[in-house]
Amino acid sequence: MILSTLTAISPVDGRYRNKAENLAAYFSEYALIKYRVRVEIEYFIALSEFLPQLGELNTPEIKAELRKVYVDFSEEDALRIKEIESVTNHDVKAVEYFIKEKTDNFLAEKYHEFIHFGLTSQDINNTSVPLSLKEAMNDIYYPAIQDIIDTLKKYAKEWINIPMLAKTHGQPASPTRLGKEVMVFVYRLEQQLALLKAIPVSAKFGGATGNFNAHHVAYPEYDWRAFGNRFVNDVLGLQREQWTTQISNYDNLAAIFDGMKRINTVMIDLNRDFWQYISMEYFKQKIKAGEVGSSAMPHKVNPIDFENAEGNLGMANAILEHLATKLPVSRLQRDLTDSTVLRNVGVPMAHIEIACKSLTKGLGKLLLNEDALAKDLDKCWAVVAEGIQTILRREGYPKPYEALKALTRTNEAITKQSISEFIDTLQVNDKIKQELKAITPHNYTGI
Numbered sequence: 001m002i003l004s005t006l007t008a009i010s011p012v013d014g015r016y017r018n019k020a021e022n023l024a025a026y027f028s029e030y031a032l033i034k035y036r037v038r039v040e041i042e043y044f045i046a047l048s049e050f051l052p053q054l055g056e057l058n059t060p061e062i063k064a065e066l067r068k069v070y071v072d073f074s075e076e077d078a079l080r081i082k083e084i085e086s087v088t089n090h091d092v093k094a095v096e097y098f099i100k101e102k103t104d105n106f107l108a109e110k111y112h113e114f115i116h117f118g119l120t121s122q123d124i125n126n127t128s129v130p131l132s133l134k135e136a137m138n139d140i141y142y143p144a145i146q147d148i149i150d151t152l153k154k155y156a157k158e159w160i161n162i163p164m165l166a167k168t169h170g171q172p173a174s175p176t177r178l179g180k181e182v183m184v185f186v187y188r189l190e191q192q193l194a195l196l197k198a199i200p201v202s203a204k205f206g207g208a209t210g211n212f213n214a215h216h217v218a219y220p221e222y223d224w225r226a227f228g229n230r231f232v233n234d235v236l237g238l239q240r241e242q243w244t245t246q247i248s249n250y251d252n253l254a255a256i257f258d259g260m261k262r263i264n265t266v267m268i269d270l271n272r273d274f275w276q277y278i279s280m281e282y283f284k285q286k287i288k289a290g291e292v293g294s295s296a297m298p299h300k301v302n303p304i305d306f307e308n309a310e311g312n313l314g315m316a317n318a319i320l321e322h323l324a325t326k327l328p329v330s331r332l333q334r335d336l337t338d339s340t341v342l343r344n345v346g347v348p349m350a351h352i353e354i355a356c357k358s359l360t361k362g363l364g365k366l367l368l369n370e371d372a373l374a375k376d377l378d379k380c381w382a383v384v385a386e387g388i389q390t391i392l393r394r395e396g397y398p399k400p401y402e403a404l405k406a407l408t409r410t411n412e413a414i415t416k417q418s419i420s421e422f423i424d425t426l427q428v429n430d431k432i433k434q435e436l437k438a439i440t441p442h443n444y445t446g447i
Contacts, residue, residue: 012350019357020350026136027346030078035128036095038070039236044115046231054114062106069102092121118207118214126204126248129342130238134201136349144356145263149189151363156183159368163442165376165383172380175445178373188266196259200239204248205232209333246334250327257324264313264352271310271359278303281372286365305362309355316351319344377441382414384439391436395428
């Protein structure tokens with residue numbers, strides 16, 4: 001079979017390709033190769049600014065030519081690197097040889113050995129992957145989450161005065177307001193998003209085992225730690241890890257994945273709540289001509305967008321969990337397990353992107369059914385018992401909780417009339433009785 005969206009093994013590159021294809025610029029094989037080329041070029045430029053031996057390369061013209069190697073990087077360039085890799089059997093070494101080829105027309109041969117000078121492949125991989133993740137988060141992930149937050153904020157404001165029966169343990173509880181319940185998710189997402197953004201996107205850069213051995217033995221008079229800090233922090237915009245083995249410690253990367261998991265978990269909770277509200281008919285869904293909800297039942301309008309989002313968020317969390325627990329663990333100065341695992345960073349990002357688009361679509365189809373909310377409130381006059389007994393406590397009435405419990409904790413229907421008749425039996429003045437009778441399931445919604 002020829003690889004296509006119909007023959008792809010993963011649904012991320014198959015059925016859902018149109019929802020996640022913007023992530024290919026950050027996490028595909030092509031993207032990884034391009035990021036490696038970018039880091040190698042920027043490192044070479046940084047060296048030219050640092051070592052007097054390379055001083056004549058430190059010109060705007062040569063820097064511009066060098067940067068064109070990754071700015072104009074094409075799929076054909078990536079294929080050429082794969083050709084070289086088929087001989088070297090080493091992906092990063094293939095990048096080094098490719099850059100030498102591409103710069104042969106304007107760099108003297110004596111400078112070619114300063115490409116990838118003193119580095120190990122992980123100095124490139126452990127900067128390329130965090131850089132691609134950071135830029136994907138800034139360009140795609142954060143805007144997608146913010147769009148959901150903004151939509152929820154709009155609904156929270158629109159529905160802030162819509163009373164709704166609360167359910168705790170699945171049973172009727174003190175009424176709330178629909179807008180407030182939506183605002184809970186806004187608050188949770190904003191809190192977790194702020195925590196995620198506070199985590200540094202860090203990178204390893206320090207030679208074969210993290211000590212700048214090769215750099216130091218060649219140029220012992222230079223401060224290579226300061227050079228590494230400036231390169232990673234200022235040039236790449238990451239944060240250099242100061243003490244490492246051959247590979248990144250991955251602790252910050254794990255924290256990022258854990259932060260994403262928490263946000264996903266909040267969104268799973270959100271999806272399930274809206275799914276339930278639709279089941280309770282608090283919401284209906286906009287109908288699109290031509291769509292069907294069941295192959296057998298013509299009446300069906302299913303909450304499929306919320307279900308799709310929930311499923312994809314669960315897939316993302318499963319992979320994020322493995323990334324977060326596996327990556328910080330490596331045998332001695334390194335083993336190769338991190339390398340193959342890192343290639344899957346884009347997979348949970350894709351599932352999150354698919355989920356965000358489905359959730360956004362689902363939220364956009366909601367039609368508020370106020371009659372259903374009102375009917376549920378009208379059927380549950382027992383929920384005002386809390387307010388009544390609390391006012392009675394304020395007035396020093398004997399055993400008010402027990403009195404309301406006797407009234408409401410039965411299998412008999414509690415109605416507006418039975419509540420009113422109960423209030424009439426209370427030994428309180430008429431002003432208090434009127435205060436108690438003013439409480440209804442529709443206005444007992446707190447602040």
